[in-house]
Amino acid sequence: MTAVLQQVATDGWTRARDGVVRLFRRRRSGAPDSVASELESARAALAEARRRNDDATADRLIAEWSDRLLRDVLTDPAAEPELRALLEELAPGSVTFNGDVSARSAIQAGEIGTLNQHLHFHTATAEPPLTTAAAHRLPAEVPPFVNRDEQRTQLLRAVDERGEAPLVSPLTVVLSGVAGIGKTALAVRFAWELAPRFPAGTFYVDLDQWRTDRSIDVEAVLRHQLRRLGVAEDWLRAEYPALVELYGEKTRGARMALVLDNVWSADEITTLLPASADALVLVTGQRRLPLLEARGAIGLALGPLSPAHSAAMLRKIVTGATGASDAATPTDPADGQPRESPETVDALARLCEGFPAALRAAGTLLHLHRHRGIERLVADLTAQLHERGLPVVEAVWNASYGELPAPAARLYRLLPGHPGYDITVEAAAALLGTGRYEAEDAVEALLGAGLLAVSPAAPVLRGRTRFRLHGLLRSHAVRCADRHGDGAETEEALRRLLVWYRRQAERADRAVQTDRLRLADPVPELPYAPDLAFADEAGARAWLDTERKALYAWVRIAADLGEDTHAWALCEPLWKHYEDHGNHDDAIRAFTPGRDAAERAERPDALIRLRCQLAQALWRAGRAPEADSETERAVRAAASAVPGTRLHASALEFRGKFLAWRGEPDRAVTYFRQSRDIHGALPVPNTYGVLLQGFLLGRALRSAGRPAEAEDELDTALALARASHHLRMTARCLAELGRVHRALGRTGRAVTALTEAAEVEGRRGAGYDEARLHGELAELAGANGDALAAERHRARARELREGAGAAPESS
Structure with a gap:
């Protein structure tokens, strides 16, 4: 209601007032004329109170109307989505609930005081990282909760006795039982009850969110957890071993609780266990985990209630x-x-x-x-x-x-076709194909019937509520589709949703990076479903990562549907996400059918591009022979089909990068040089292409033991980077020049170049790269006997780590 009454002095007052009148009328909470009159009176009284600086009266007026609105919702929980929609309309992205507590769960708690404690208004932002240790990222409990006293007693006894034993691993409790027996509810309840004992935070991870083809992307889960633990995004670019080490450092000795839901095997979670004897890990799964129990975990099997x-x-x-x-x-x-x-x-x-x-x-x-x-x-x-x-x-x-209305029943039948973990109203509108309002009504009907729930993993992301159809209900929805739906209905819905996802992915990709090589014509605006709003690059990146499970799966689904153009075109917006996150297996599963689709669609340019992108995922996953074949075929095809073009230069670059990765820098030099020459000879020379290939060429020459030649190439590239005001490439060229000077025995010039590179990285806010350079400088100083300089650089690297939340908690 604060969002409504704060429209007092704005042009949005009429819209705000009419929205509340409409809400109360639908909920039969007052005649429209009387509600409007009361709101006008409240507005006038609030304006007068603020004119007199009478904060007490202003607060009282807002509180009275807030209570009235909340009572209306409490008497009819189905009103909550309408309330959320109204608040989003008045102040987009401004509604959230403490931690991951959803409005629906707070409403079901049945107390206005409870809801008042959870409801807040704030400026819309991305989900913030933890900046303090005391944060609880748990789903809201879904009341009521009864019994399980025996398991609760066992757990509390184990927690109480834990402090008496000098152990090094966390207390791990495995809750096992068949689906629907209440494992997740019990784990979440335990975590909430014990939260005050764990000041470093309590966290929930549903492994189903990260599961693809029966395997878990542990690296992605690590990044997700490190982000929640306050590590800056820049530091999450590290390779898997470094992420494991960082997770160990961040959790060492931490008094934290972690719920790991839907675990299939002990191997899935070994890396995710905190490095702390003071931590608690609650694991849920349908089967016991003997391997964990053999390591000291407590097994609690759940049976039916009495x-x-x-x-x-x-x-x-x-x-x-x-x-x-x-x-x-x-x-x-x-x-x-x-x-x-x-x-x-x-x-x-x-x-x-x-x-x-x-x-x-x-x-x-x-x-x-x-x-x-x-x-x-x-x-x-x-x-x-x-x-x-x-x-x-x-x-x-x-x-x-x-009992469902027809649109809600149809949405329920269609939801199992959605390949993601959870879904938004906009995606539901694409499934139905009848616009946002009908989708909102259908989602509300499913929520009210208990056939859909607010997502436990990310209830609200950047102002959009997400919903989940859990496993048992998904299976039931499939059976309903078999009995009451038809194949044509499902296929048409999948095609609509596929096109909608491709359009949103393309829009998000362009918000992340405007100017890069793209081959597909973008999907135009769709009449049957609304676009998402990407306010900035961070929002676009967040959406791409949240929807990663769906987006990568859509490539295969598109190919299965015979939509080859959509299949290969979807790979384009996935490329930048893959480069940023290094999810090699996901990329291979998507880029392989994307490559085949491009071939079937007779798009040689797309085929060349997909061969290159697939190759990078293959070699980084350790599958060198396949990557060798893909890059070689891409170069041959480009020389034949698109010689002398930017795409030809790109294929040569990928081939060079693969050879450099495989330890053949001498061979890579040839490809980088050819690529650079093509970029320079284009009708409109590609300055950045010349710059990048010059840098890659210089780096390959240094790796090949040819530092003098490398110096010439890097000097040219550095001059071009400075002239282009390209800070990132300026820093990269300076750093590589510093390594070349070191190889040539020029310690002073090496220090100068590396120091300037670190300063440039600092100016552009790249703390991770700056810290790595200070590490190099510390090593160089130590090798030259300058202990003071070495310590100074190490101290700066530590300062950067601490500022990014990437230092051990004990430091």
Whole structure:
């Protein structure tokens, strides 16, 4: 409401007022005229209070209207998406909740005070890194929670006894059990309850977010965790061994808790365990992990809830949904609804067989249909259980699906085709193909029916709420699609979503880097789904990384659909993401079908480009023979199909880089020189291409033991970099010249060049590169017996590491 009333002195007042009136009218919280009149009065009173500098009155007015709005939402949780949309409309990106707490979870807590504590307004930014140790990145609990007292007692005893033993590894607890038994809920509850004991932070990672083709991208998870631990983005470019070392340094001795959800094997998480005996790791999975238990982990197997606890949970769900106390019966006579007998509730609980997922689904269904009574639901579920042999949770979800409006039911059937971890309203609109408003209504209906949830990994990213269809529901949605959908419906939706993702990826890629070699014509604006807003480069990068699982998968899906142009074109915006993150396996899985699609589409230029990009992923993944073949074929094809062009020069560059990587710098020299000459001979010479190839040529010559020749090439490249005011290439050329001078025995000139390179990196804010250069200078000073200079450079490197959050916590 602050966002509304703060429009007092702006042109946005009418829009703000009308939005609130519309919200209250839809929720039957007052006549439109009276609400509008009251808002106008509140606006006038607030303006007068501010004119008199009467902060107390201003705060009271805002608090009164905030409470009114929040009470409206609390009496109808389905209003939360509309409230969020209204606030986003008034102040885009300004709504967030403490940590990862979502509005929906706070609303379901059933207390205005709770929601007031969580709701804040702020300037829209990307998710900030941790700047202090005390931060909790956990999903919100989804109430109610009952029993599990035995496991809780075991865990608390283990935590209490932990301090008495001089151990070096974290306390690890493995919660195992079948899907839907409540493992994640228990782990999250434990983490929240114990959070005050872990001042270094509590964190949640769902490995399913990072799983592709049954394997985990551990390197990507490490970067994700290091980012949360406060490490600056610049320092996350390091190779995998350096990231492992940095993670160990950041977590050494840290009192932190980590929830690792959906773990399949011990090998998946070994690298992710904090290097601290004072840490707690809660692992969930469907199977026990004997290897972890053999190393001292505690195994806690979860079974179904008892009948008494099942009934208690069901009562809490139903009474919580209607706002009654735990002692109340499932329905309230004041609401004109009959009370149900405890026996009826017990009968429904028994049908759910102790599975929290089934109990939650049944409770949600009761809340949606308060007037039908539990007896009818019990009778319907019993019939499905006995006549069709369906598990109760399946029967409940079937009933919930059957009550959905047609667009929501169609979205539910289509969601399993989405290849990502979670989804936004904009992507849902592309699936449906009917515009944003219908997608919003469909998402809201699925949330209200309990068939969709706010994403636990990133509930709100840069002002956009993300939603997730978890594993059991995804399987149910597939079965609904088999029964009620048709192949044509699914394929059309996939094609729409494919094109939408390609368009957003192209737009994000151009926001990251405007001028680079691209071959595909960009996708025009689409009439059936809105574009995302990329306010800046950081926002574009964040979206590309958040959607990485979907984006890389879309290349294969496009090829399977016969959309070869989309398949190879999607690889273009993925290239920069791959260069920044080094996710070699993802790139190979995408660039291989992309290469084949370009060949089928008879696009020799795209085929050359994809061969080069695939080759780089291959050699960095250690698959040198395949990379050798790809680069050689790319160079031959470019010389034949596009000789003397920028693409020909690019193919030569990739071939040279591969040979240099393989330890053949003498052979690489030839390719870099040819590439540079082509860039210089273009009708409009490519200055940056000449500069880059000159640098690569000089570096290869130094590696080949030809420093004198390298000096000539690097001097020329440095002059071009200075003339172009290209700070990054200026620093790179200076650094390489410093190494050449050192190889030639010119220590003084080496120090001068490396020092200037470090200064340039500092000016452009490249702390990681500057620190590496100070490391070189320290080594050089030490080799020359200058201990004071060596320590000075080491101190500067430490200062840069600390400023970037990349130093050990103990320092």
